[in-house]
Amino acid sequence: MSGDRHPFAPSDVLVAGDVHVTLGGQLVLRGVSAAFAPDQVTVILGPNGAGKSTLLTCLAGLRRADSGTVTLGDRPLASWRPEERARGIGYLPQIPEIAWPVTVETLVGLGRLPHRGASSAARDRAAIAAALETVGMSAFAKRDATSLSGGERARVLLARALAGEPRFLLADEPLAGLDPGRQFDAIALFRAQAAARLGVVLTLHDLPLAARVADRVLLLHEGQVVANGPPAEVLTPERLGAVYGIEVRVTERDGDLALEMVGRR
Numbered sequence: 651m652s653g654d655r656h657p658f659a660p661s662d663v664l665v666a667g668d669v670h671v672t673l674g675g676q677l678v679l680r681g682v683s684a685a686f687a688p689d690q691v692t693v694i695l696g697p698n699g700a701g702k703s704t705l706l707t708c709l710a711g712l713r714r715a716d717s718g719t720v721t722l723g724d725r726p727l728a729s730w731r732p733e734e735r736a737r738g739i740g741y742l743p744q745i746p747e748i749a750w751p752v753t754v755e756t757l758v759g760l761g762r763l764p765h766r767g768a769s770s771a772a773r774d775r776a777a778i779a780a781a782l783e784t785v786g787m788s789a790f791a792k793r794d795a796t797s798l799s800g801g802e803r804a805r806v807l808l809a810r811a812l813a814g815e816p817r818f819l820l821a822d823e824p825l826a827g828l829d830p831g832r833q834f835d836a837i838a839l840f841r842a843q844a845a846a847r848l849g850v851v852l853t854l855h856d857l858p859l860a861a862r863v864a865d866r867v868l869l870l871h872e873g874q875v876v877a878n879g880p881p882a883e884v885l886t887p888e889r890l891g892a893v894y895g896i897e898v899r900v901t902e903r904d905g906d907l908a909l910e911m912v913g914r915r
Contacts, residue, residue, distance in 0.1 A: 662723035663687055664709060664739075664818055664849060669718035671704050678704045680873040681718070688817060688849040691840050693860045695853075695884075696870035697894055702853040703744060703822050705870070709851060710741040710820050722817075736764035740816035742808055744823045744853075748795045754806050755791040758782060761813030781813040784839065800827045808836075818849040825859060837863045857898070861885055861907040869893060881907050891915050 664686040671679040679701045686692050686709070694702045707713040708720055711727045720727040722738060730738070740761070748757065758781055762774045769777075782788045785805040790798070795806060804827055811819055824840075825833045840850050840863055854860045860867060860881070867884040869876045871893045877884040885907065890898045897912040 662817065664851075665719075665721045666705065666709060667719045667721065669705070669708055669715045669720065671701070671708065671713065672716050673704065678873050679708070679715070682870070682873070682875055683718075684868050684875065684878055686818070686849055686851050687866075689844055689847045690865040691844045691850040691852065691863050692866045692868060693852050693854050693864040694868045694870065695855075695857070695860055696876075699872075700870040701873040702870060706741075706820050706822050706851065706853055709818075710739055711735045712741065733764045733766075736816075737814065738817045740811035740814050740819045742811045742819070742821040742824055744826070748798070748803055748807075751794050751796045753791065754787060754793050754795050754798070755782070757795045757806060758809045758813050761810040764814055777813050777815055781809040784812055784843075785809045786835065801829060801832055804828060805832075808839075812843075816848070818851065819843065820851045822853050823855065824852060825854060825856065833859060857885065857890065857894075857911070858909045861909050885909060 666682055666684050669679050669682045670677065682701070682705055694705060696702050704713065708715050711720070711730065714728065722730070727735065755778060758778050759774065761781070762769065762777060765774070782791055785808050787802070787805050787809055790802065798806060804824065808824065825836055828836060837859065840852065844850050844865065852863070864881050866879060867881050868878045869884050869889065876893055877889060885900060887898050887900055890896065895915050897915050899910040899912055901908045
């Protein structure tokens, strides 16, 4: 996918500013502030209940913060029309569900809906084909989407998000349900998309995989930002021990950060 497809300037940044969210009477996000660059992979980490998914839905414009703002470039995300926001931000939810017996090609084509009236049929077909090729599902284009395995569904839904040619891709636990080989394929895909000037924001539970894919890591604990920066600065044994209650061995292997789970503290 080419770098000139995006509706926003390369300098545009997605920013959460002092975001507070209360759910069911509980304060889930407590003044979260962070900036997400358009050509980096940022991984949001934290234990269960840290607020990762809630923050991601706020960044996608799917949930309004009780206070604080989310901006894209110089505009509050709340001011974007829904179809305009959907052209700029693609969102992949945590549970890959496919409810209708449609072809894979048709399902991926739903990602073009925000462009309805502003895109030609030829452009739509090209975007769908490119997205399927990107996730390695071109051969499945005519298959019934409900017949796919869990991992195949995850890849097709990722293709649907990419078909919309967004400026940012937000994905909630996108590596869950993939076998180890496909996880590494997905990591390579996210890295390549960031290199093509797509801002990628992921929530993950797997710390070693996060260290492999991330340009930056945002570590949350109890709804607050514990650390935000390059993986080597954030993923330290002391910090991970305090947040997760585990002992972690951190080393460098071939220039990459490697994490080994040793046990409980």
